[in-house]
Amino acid sequence: MKIHLILNGTPREMKVAPDRRVVDLLREDLGLTGVKEGCGSGECGTCTILVDGEARLSCLLLAAQLDGCRLTTIEGLAQDGRLHPVQQAFIDQGAVQCGYCTPGMILAAVDLLNRQPHPTREAIRVALSGNLCRCTGYQMIVDAVETAARRMREGEDA
Amino acid sequence: MTQVLIPTSLPELWSALREQPSAHLYAGGTDLLVKRRAGLLDPAILIHLGRIDALRGVTADDDGLRLGAGCTHRELLEDAQVRAVLPVLTQALQTLGSPPIRAMGTLGGNLCTASPAGDTLPPLYVLDAEVELWSAGGERRLLLRDFILGPGRTALQSGEILAAVRVRRAPHGSVQHFEKVGLRNALACSLVSLAALVQTNPAGRVKHAAFAWGSVGPTVIRVPEVERHLIGQPLSLSVLSEAAVLARRAVAPIDDLRADADYRRQVAGNLLLRLAETGSAPER
Numbered sequence: 045m046k047i048h049l050i051l052n053g054t055p056r057e058m059k060v061a062p063d064r065r066v067v068d069l070l071r072e073d074l075g076l077t078g079v080k081e082g083c084g085s086g087e088c089g090t091c092t093i094l095v096d097g098e099a100r101l102s103c104l105l106l107a108a109q110l111d112g113c114r115l116t117t118i119e120g121l122a123q124d125g126r127l128h129p130v131q132q133a134f135i136d137q138g139a140v141q142c143g144y145c146t147p148g149m150i151l152a153a154v155d156l157l158n159r160q161p162h163p164t165r166e167a168i169r170v171a172l173s174g175n176l177c178r179c180t181g182y183q184m185i186v187d188a189v190e191t192a193a194r195r196m197r198e199g200e201d202a
Numbered sequence: 203m204t205q206v207l208i209p210t211s212l213p214e215l216w217s218a219l220r221e222q223p224s225a226h227l228y229a230g231g232t233d234l235l236v237k238r239r240a241g242l243l244d245p246a247i248l249i250h251l252g253r254i255d256a257l258r259g260v261t262a263d264d265d266g267l268r269l270g271a272g273c274t275h276r277e278l279l280e281d282a283q284v285r286a287v288l289p290v291l292t293q294a295l296q297t298l299g300s301p302p303i304r305a306m307g308t309l310g311g312n313l314c315t316a317s318p319a320g321d322t323l324p325p326l327y328v329l330d331a332e333v334e335l336w337s338a339g340g341e342r343r344l345l346l347r348d349f350i351l352g353p354g355r356t357a358l359q360s361g362e363i364l365a366a367v368r369v370r371r372a373p374h375g376s377v378q379h380f381e382k383v384g385l386r387n388a389l390a391c392s393l394v395s396l397a398a399l400v401q402t403n404p405a406g407r408v409k410h411a412a413f414a415w416g417s418v419g420p421t422v423i424r425v426p427e428v429e430r431h432l433i434g435q436p437l438s439l440s441v442l443s444e445a446a447v448l449a450r451r452a453v454a455p456i457d458d459l460r461a462d463a464d465y466r467r468q469v470a471g472n473l474l475l476r477l478a479e480t481g482s483a484p485e486r
């Protein structure tokens with residue numbers, strides 16, 4: 045079937061198998077390997093993407109469901125060569141070790157900050173509770189999201 | 203290859219179901235696509251319900267609330283009416299899966315999966331919820347407890363969908379409480395859960411009590427002896443401890459990789475004791 049979507053800001057028309065998992069479509073057909081597959085069954089959050097601005101698990105979506113949607117993967121988050129504040133904060137706070145969970149964590153955090161610009165630490169923990177990290181112990185990830193939230197608020201004031 | 207149909211209205215859905223009577227429905231896909239990947243089913247045709255507006259939204263009238271089956275768990279959690287009228291459901295939804303699972307998974311999917319561990323079931327059992335089933339030919343209503351027939355089995359007939367759940371307002375001053383015991387806080391299937399709806403008189407004595415346990419039997423379990431035992435009694439630790447003995451006797455848990463039956467039985471009773479804390483301070 046043919047689907048129309050906006051992928052990382054670019055309108056595309058694609059021929060897809062309707063039952064292709066979106067994680068496979070993105071990684072294998074489009075080469076967007078920033079999207080990771082951990083569990084393939086909804087448990088780990090590494091395959092998180094934004095669909096119409098909201099975090100979704102690409103391992104539990106079928107290609108047909110994307111028709112008419114706006115998709116953002118980690119590859120599309122930087123604007124005009126500048127990292128998104130959440131990406132920058134992950135670097136600054138040392139919130140990345142092996143990096144496997146990072147794209148999903150960052151996109152889940154972006155979704156949180158879009159809907160809740162002033163999250164408490166507890167709210168950050170809850171919002172990221174569907175994203176597993178085997179390396180960092182989460183402290184620095186929560187620090188990074190707090191930092192990004194502060195910078196994004198200050199950026200708006202400026 | 204599986205064909206995927208995405209109707210955007212009820213007429214389109216009914217004609218899709220008429221042409222493809224063997225098609226399998228899905229909404230959020232958080233149960234169905236996991237099972238499909240595990241090789242447990244391989245439908246030739248899937249019908250996605252996510253774009254049918256008639257299945258979404260929460261509406262209120264004098265009697266209570268009508269929850270569209272297509273509402274995601276997150277939509278229900280964010281709904282002010284649900285939070286105000288159905289705290290026992292809200293508490294359960296907060297423990298369901300994880301944020302992305304709550305953003306994708308739907309109420310209809312949770313009920314139609316009919317898992318004994320389905321977290322929306324115990325709250326909706328104690329609230330005596332009704333389900334609205336729609337087909338091309340019309341509508342029928344059933345009590346939720348009559349809709350769920352067994353693990354993974356419902357009264358849905360071919361060509362029928364779950365359209366909505368109707369819940370009456372609990373009497374003013376009722377205590378609504380849900381607690382789930384799992385192996386971790388997020389992404390944890392329940393080992394045992396308990397939903398409670400208890401109404402007391404001004405003297406603090408129980409007028410009406412409804413309890414429903416999850417994950418301790420093939421479906422949600424209600425124990426009439428426990429409910430009867432509490433009538434006329436205060437929600438004291440000693441009264442609740444007696445009720446807990448009755449509850450442990452009545453539940454029918456199994457051993458599985460997450461916990462053994464004895465542990466589940468013990469906890470099923472223990473969860474009642476929490477009402478000694480929450481019962482004295484009505485949540486609404």
Ligand SMILES: Cc1cc2nc3c(=O)[nH]c(=O)nc-3n(C[C@H](O)[C@H](O)[C@H](O)COP(=O)(O)OP(=O)(O)OC[C@H]3O[C@@H](n4cnc5c(N)ncnc54)[C@H](O)[C@@H]3O)c2cc1C
Nearest residue numbers: 086229230231232233234299307308310311312314321364
């Ligand atoms: C990682 C993970 C964690 C989870 N944790 C929990 C948890 O803690 N607690 C819990 O209760 N569940 C949990 N689940 C299970 C699941 O997310 C929920 O049951 C969810 O509510 C299912 O909704 P859905 O819309 O995704 O269902 P789908 O997968 O779309 O559908 C499930 C079944 O219901 C049928 N169906 C769906 N909607 C309708 C309708 N309107 N009419 C007729 N039939 C319909 C489908 O045909 C299918 O057979 C978890 C799942 C995952 C992957």
Ligand code: FES
Nearest residue numbers: 082083084089103
């Ligand atoms: S790969 Fe999708 S949640 Fe783990």
Ligand code: FES
Nearest residue numbers: 142145177178179
């Ligand atoms: S940095 Fe390695 S899994 Fe999170």
